[in-house]
Amino acid sequence: MASQAPNAAATVHHGSSEQVSDTVAAVISDIRANGDAAVREYSKKFDNWSPDSFQLSSDELEKIIAGVPQPVLDDIMTVQRNVRSFAEHQLASLRDFEIETDPGVFLGQKNLPVTAAGAYVPGGRYPLVASAHMTVVTAKVAGVDNVVACTPPIRGEIPAATVAAMYLAGADAIYLLGGVQAVAAMAIGTETIPRVDMLAGPGNAYVAEAKRQLFGEVGIDLLAGPTEILIVADGEADPFVVAVDLLSQAEHGPDSPAVLITTSQQLADMVKAYVEELLPGLPTRDFAEPAWRNHGEIHVVSDLDEAFALADQFASEHVQVLTREPRQALERMRNYGALFMGEGTCVSYGDKVIGTNHTLPTRGAARYTGGLWVGKYLKTVTYQEVKAHAASTALGALCGRAARVELFEGHARSGDVRVSKYTGSLLPWAPNHRFLTVD
Known part of the structure; x- marks a missing residue:
C-alpha cells in the first residue's frame, strides 16, 4: 500500500497491452469478414455457448422472467424507477431553442436521439444487473428507437436476473452473447445482429479495447478502466465506515484503486487497522486484498484545502466526502466522476440503487468528461434559416x-x-x- 502523492503520469490513461490489442483487432477483423459465423466461433471458444439463435425469443424471455423470484423483480423495478426518474430530470434540463439573431435570421438547436444503441452488460464473476438499468433505461428515456442489449451466459447458464432487467428496462432485442464478439457484432452488424450507432456499458480489458478500436465507426459512452474509490475524510469521520467503504469498491477487481485522503493521522491509522481486520473475512478477499495491497493509498494532509486539491489531482471515478460539511466539496472540487457526500451516502448506492448512472470515467478521465447520461445518447444539432x-x-x-x-x-x-x-x-x-x- 502506497502513501506518497499520486504520480500524475501514472494516473492518466494507460494503453492496453499489446497482446490485448492484437487479440481484439483479430476478432474484430474476423467478424467484419465473416459475420455470424465468426461470432458463433468466438462465443463457443470463450463462453462454450452456441445456441441456434443468440437472440432470446419472446417465449424464452417469458420463461426466464417467470423463473426470477418476485422480490428480485420488484427490486429491479424499484431501482429502474429511480434511474428513470433521474434520467428524465436530466432530459428536462436540455432544451431545444430557436432565436432570431437579426431580423429575418433564425438559428436553432435540437437534441436528437441516436437511432440505435448497443447496451453491453457484463457477466463473468459478477453479473452486473445494474448495468442493464444504467444503459438501457437511460437510452430509452433519451428516445432511442432501437436498443440492442447483450450479456454473456455465465458458466453455460442464462443470467436470469440480468435478462429480466434488460427486458423490464425496455430493450428491443436481447442477445445472450458476451465479450469482444458481442461488442463487435453490434458495432459492425451481422446477418442476425443489427448495427447500432453507439455502444454503452462497462466490461473487461478486452471489451474496453474493442470499444476503443471501434470508436469512430460507432460512438461510445467512455473507456472504462478498473473501478476507483477516493474518500476525503476529516477527524470526525467514523474509521470503521471508511474502511468498509474502501473495501466495497476494492472488491471490483485486483487492480481497483482505493484511496483515503484525510486530515487526521489517528483516523488514517484506525482505518488501516480496520481494513486489516476486515479483509480476512471478506468473501471477495481474492480481489479486494490485492487491490488494497497494490493500489491502496492513504494520504495524511494538513487541512481540507490540501485534501480537496489532492483529490482533484487523482480525478477519481468515485469521490466520497466524509467531513463535517461535506457539501463544501461541491464548491471546491471539479475533477470526479460522481460525488457522494456525507456518511448517509455510499458509493455502493450509486453503483446499485440510488438512480444516478454508475458508468463513470476512470484513470483520470474525470478531468475532461463526466459519465454516461441521457445526453450521451443525444446529438445536439443546429439549423439555420435566413428569410x-x-x-x-x-x-x-x-x-x-x-x-x-x-x-x-x-x-x-x-x-x-x-x-x-x-x-x-x-x-x-x-x-x-x-x-x-x-x-
Whole structure:
C-alpha cells in the first residue's frame, strides 16, 4: 500500500497491452469478414455457448422472467424507477431553442436521439444487473428507437436476473452473447445482429479495447478502466465506515484503486487497522486484498484545502466526502466522476440503487468528461434559416470578404450570388448571368 502523492503520469490513461490489442483487432477483423459465423466461433471458444439463435425469443424471455423470484423483480423495478426518474430530470434540463439573431435570421438547436444503441452488460464473476438499468433505461428515456442489449451466459447458464432487467428496462432485442464478439457484432452488424450507432456499458480489458478500436465507426459512452474509490475524510469521520467503504469498491477487481485522503493521522491509522481486520473475512478477499495491497493509498494532509486539491489531482471515478460539511466539496472540487457526500451516502448506492448512472470515467478521465447520461445518447444539432433578403445580402457580403481572406473562392461566390440576386448588382465573375425569377 502506497502513501506518497499520486504520480500524475501514472494516473492518466494507460494503453492496453499489446497482446490485448492484437487479440481484439483479430476478432474484430474476423467478424467484419465473416459475420455470424465468426461470432458463433468466438462465443463457443470463450463462453462454450452456441445456441441456434443468440437472440432470446419472446417465449424464452417469458420463461426466464417467470423463473426470477418476485422480490428480485420488484427490486429491479424499484431501482429502474429511480434511474428513470433521474434520467428524465436530466432530459428536462436540455432544451431545444430557436432565436432570431437579426431580423429575418433564425438559428436553432435540437437534441436528437441516436437511432440505435448497443447496451453491453457484463457477466463473468459478477453479473452486473445494474448495468442493464444504467444503459438501457437511460437510452430509452433519451428516445432511442432501437436498443440492442447483450450479456454473456455465465458458466453455460442464462443470467436470469440480468435478462429480466434488460427486458423490464425496455430493450428491443436481447442477445445472450458476451465479450469482444458481442461488442463487435453490434458495432459492425451481422446477418442476425443489427448495427447500432453507439455502444454503452462497462466490461473487461478486452471489451474496453474493442470499444476503443471501434470508436469512430460507432460512438461510445467512455473507456472504462478498473473501478476507483477516493474518500476525503476529516477527524470526525467514523474509521470503521471508511474502511468498509474502501473495501466495497476494492472488491471490483485486483487492480481497483482505493484511496483515503484525510486530515487526521489517528483516523488514517484506525482505518488501516480496520481494513486489516476486515479483509480476512471478506468473501471477495481474492480481489479486494490485492487491490488494497497494490493500489491502496492513504494520504495524511494538513487541512481540507490540501485534501480537496489532492483529490482533484487523482480525478477519481468515485469521490466520497466524509467531513463535517461535506457539501463544501461541491464548491471546491471539479475533477470526479460522481460525488457522494456525507456518511448517509455510499458509493455502493450509486453503483446499485440510488438512480444516478454508475458508468463513470476512470484513470483520470474525470478531468475532461463526466459519465454516461441521457445526453450521451443525444446529438445536439443546429439549423439555420435566413428569410429576409436584406439579411442574406449583408451576410453574403460578409461571407465573400471572410472567405477570400482564407482563399476559399467557392465559398465567397455562394455569398456573392445572394448579394447579386437580392440587390440586382452584377457578378464580376459571371457578368452575363440572369437569375431565375419566380412569380
